[in-house]
Amino acid sequence: MAAGGRLIFRLFVLSLIFFLGGSVFSFYSLLYEQNDVSESTVVLVEKGENLNQIARRLKQENLLSSIAVFKAAARLSGKTTSLRAGEYRIPAHASAKEILDILVSGQTVVRRVTIPEGKTSRQIFDILAQTPGLTGELPELPPNGMLLPETYVFSYGSPRKIIVERMLSGMQKTIDELWPGRDDDLPYTTKEEALVLASIIEKETSVASERPRIAGVFINRLRKGMRLQTDPTVIYAVTDGTMELRRRLTHKDLKAPHPFNTYMNKGLPPAPICNPGRESIQAVLKPQKTNEIYFVADGTGGHVFSRSFDEHRRNILNWKKARQQKRLAARKNRAIQKKQTVKSEAVKEAPVLVQVQTEAEKQEELLRELEEQDLSLDIAEETLEVPPEEKKVEKKAEKKMPPVKKAVSVKKTGKKKK
Numbered sequence: 001m002a003a004g005g006r007l008i009f010r011l012f013v014l015s016l017i018f019f020l021g022g023s024v025f026s027f028y029s030l031l032y033e034q035n036d037v038s039e040s041t042v043v044l045v046e047k048g049e050n051l052n053q054i055a056r057r058l059k060q061e062n063l064l065s066s067i068a069v070f071k072a073a074a075r076l077s078g079k080t081t082s083l084r085a086g087e088y089r090i091p092a093h094a095s096a097k098e099i100l101d102i103l104v105s106g107q108t109v110v111r112r113v114t115i116p117e118g119k120t121s122r123q124i125f126d127i128l129a130q131t132p133g134l135t136g137e138l139p140e141l142p143p144n145g146m147l148l149p150e151t152y153v154f155s156y157g158s159p160r161k162i163i164v165e166r167m168l169s170g171m172q173k174t175i176d177e178l179w180p181g182r183d184d185d186l187p188y189t190t191k192e193e194a195l196v197l198a199s200i201i202e203k204e205t206s207v208a209s210e211r212p213r214i215a216g217v218f219i220n221r222l223r224k225g226m227r228l229q230t231d232p233t234v235i236y237a238v239t240d241g242t243m244e245l246r247r248r249l250t251h252k253d254l255k256a257p258h259p260f261n262t263y264m265n266k267g268l269p270p271a272p273i274c275n276p277g278r279e280s281i282q283a284v285l286k287p288q289k290t291n292e293i294y295f296v297a298d299g300t301g302g303h304v305f306s307r308s309f310d311e312h313r314r315n316i317l318n319w320k321k322a323r324q325q326k327r328l329a330a331r332k333n334r335a336i337q338k339k340q341t342v343k344s345e346a347v348k349e350a351p352v353l354v355q356v357q358t359e360a361e362k363q364e365e366l367l368r369e370l371e372e373q374d375l376s377l378d379i380a381e382e383t384l385e386v387p388p389e390e391k392k393v394e395k396k397a398e399k400k401m402p403p404v405k406k407a408v409s410v411k412k413t414g415k416k417k418k
Helices: 003-032 051-060 067-077 096-105 121-129 160-181 191-204 208-223 231-238 251-255 278-285 309-347 350-383 388-400
Strands: 041-045 086-090 111-114 151-154 294-297 303-306
Touching (some): 003 067, 041 051, 121 160, 151 160, 208 278, 208 294, 294 309, 303 309
């Protein structure tokens, strides 16, 4: 080879080396270069999307500076088939290499759906139907008492039926776990009966510490052969199981013939009225030992408990007195607000007038609420059952009472006494 030819060849090789070296340097620079996005971004990879589609979406989100570099890195890594569908959270200023590693890892964004305690199965299905990120149809609606209220995690695109299956499995595992540790002397013998009472406890109180105590009250009533006389079961009856009653219960409601009306029927209702949580289930299996058979609201969200009907009536009276004091205060405030309204109208202070009228409306609303609560208490007091032992005491007291002598009428003869 001539000297000129060798020189050209060497220059070509040298140029090729520089070109390849520059390309490799440029490739790795772009691969590890951080993007300018200052906040984390959630990227959705749809099921069935290929590498080209994913790369274009990342470019549209300004997460990549070069589609070609990202695709080349994915192919060189041999992980193009490992890109999984789902939502991925890309951190701020992530490089193409970091993004590729995240997509290959399959660590999708965790979503959550919280199912509150005390919801009916229909209400739970409504929540799942409206939860973003879940897909597919809901299965057949299960009876109340079979779904465990809990917070469930899922990934975007998870089927709704999978969440329902987890709820069914969760409830079964919970009752199976707690059942062996139950008290020996409970007045019910099956898990199904325990779930019925647990559903009532769930609707009776939102105070967790009260649940074992209320369970103890209901168990005492069952043992005495007394009716449970619990409002949530009546609400279930009059609403056909929806549990959505936007008014107070009436005498007619409490007297309505229905299998779930525990004011009319003794024992437990035929089925749960809602889906109870773990704490309520635990409460009916390990209830508090107590002699109490009544309870009434205390005005703070909790209840006052009593062992006798007379004590219970006193508690109701105290509750009414507290209601009366609030009512008097509300009326006083309403009168003050009306006076202020008149003054505001006189000086034509419109903003003040609107504010005062709003306060007056609040007082009116409070008065209506207090009157409805008093009515409910009156209805409950009139329909409550007296314990058998107290009935016996009353009968004995009646027997011991001396007979009432009939008054003897004396006819006037008109004769004078001597």
